[in-house]
Every structure is written in C-alpha cells, then in structure tokens.
Amino acid sequence: MTDSRGMRPSARRRRLWRWVSMLLGLMIAGTLFSVLSPRHHTLAALEAGQDAGQLRQGEQIYLNTCQSCHGPRLEGVEGRGPSLIGSGEAKVYFQVSTGRMPLPRQQAQGQRKPVELSPEEIRALMAYIHSAGGGGAEMPEERGPALRGDGARGGELFRLNCASCHNFTGRGGALSSGKFAPSLDPANEEQIYTAMLTGPSNMPVFGDRQLTPQEKKDIIAYVESVAEGRDSYGGNPLGGLGPVAEGAAAWVVGVVGLMPLAMWIGSRS
Incomplete structure (x- = not known):
C-alpha cells in the first residue's frame, strides 16, 4: 500500500526517523560543546567569585x-604545542616563571631563560588557564622557606628518585634525543615543587601517591641546602658533577704524571 507520492508507510517512517535522529544528534552535540568548552569554565569561575579583572588580563x-601554539581555546595546535586543558596553575607557573615559555622556537626541550612576564602577569595567566582549562594541579599553599622540610630525609629521597638524571648534587646531566636534566641551582622552592607535581619534559610526575607533600618538601630542603652550601673545601669541585669528572681528572693527571717516570725508567735501562 502506498500514499499519494508512491511511498510506503514504512519507508516514510524511516525517512522521518532519520531526520529526527539527525536533529537529536545536533542538539546533543551542541549541549556537550557548551558544557565542556573552556569558555564555560571561565564563566563558571566568574560566577564563583574569582577576580574578573585578573581573568580578563x-x-x-x-x-x-x-594561542599561536596552544590554540585560541587551549585545545593545542598539532606540531606546535599541546593542549592546555586540564594543565592547572602549577604547570603554568613552572613553565612561565622559569622562562621556558613562551618557547622561542621548536626544539627538543624548553630551556631556562629570562622571564618575559611580570609576577602579576604570571598570576593572571595561571588563573585564566586554570579556570578555562577545567582545573588541574594547583600551587602549594606554602611559599619560599616554608616549603622546606627535613634535608637529611630529603637527601635519601633525592638519591632514590632524582639523582639518576639530575646527579646526586643536582647539577643535571645529558639524556637521550637531545634532552637533558637541568641543573637545579637556580630553581626556587615553588619551581622545584611544581616540577615534581607536573613532570615537565622527560621528568616523571610525582603525584602525592608517589611522593607525599611532606616528602616533596624534604627533597626541596636537600636541593636548596646543596645549592647554598656549595663550598669547595676539598679543592676544585670540577663542576660538582661527581665521580665521573673526578675519575676523568684523576686518570688524565695520573697518565701525565706517569709519562716522565716511564721515560726516566727507559733512559736508565
């Protein structure tokens, strides 16, 4: 049985259902976009009472x-920069306060350089990305020396978790594919804490299940004590790189010292 246009009722119902399904799909997609878009989180933050001026700044x-590398909505740009959604203020603080971001060019690893933004601008950028990106790792409540714990315990934790890359004195070392573990000498307490919390570059993330907040503070105390007490009581520290540099120096000095002795012995015989 067909209608006036020659269509069966079952075919007409299928066609109508396809249109209804399409409209429902568009409505669901639009609702999800409005809920999950970074702009929604920014507006929610404003409604929650955050400083509107700081967020706009x-x-x-x-x-x-x-945005040229991370996209206008923090979604990232393929081949240029990752998404910042879910990054959190701690990651922003580490990357920007150490001058690694903005990145001057594409390279294997961002390097520490003079900071381009003022402390006020960094706080504003942290607030915006944290709210627009849907949260993430937050800054610790303490600041400066208050982030230092037990240095003796921190030394044990540092040698166990960090020395394989940063050297036991925190002077850093080479890694694979053009990357390296940087020296920790110029890092302040907040930068060390946020680095452990966010895992920049090749560094693993040390969440609170891997290292408790107190253990992080202990490591900070050790790193800062080593950086502040780098006195060379035993002679030239050879860059503070440890047994590799010391062994190489001993080998070179030993060989050079033995050459005249070997020549003297040869002349006597």
Missing part, C-alpha cells in the same frame, strides 16, 4: 603570547 596575555 590572563585571557588577553594568553591570546597575545600563547
């Missing part, structure tokens, strides 16, 4: 300095 800084 952070957004403007982001659009001026970050």
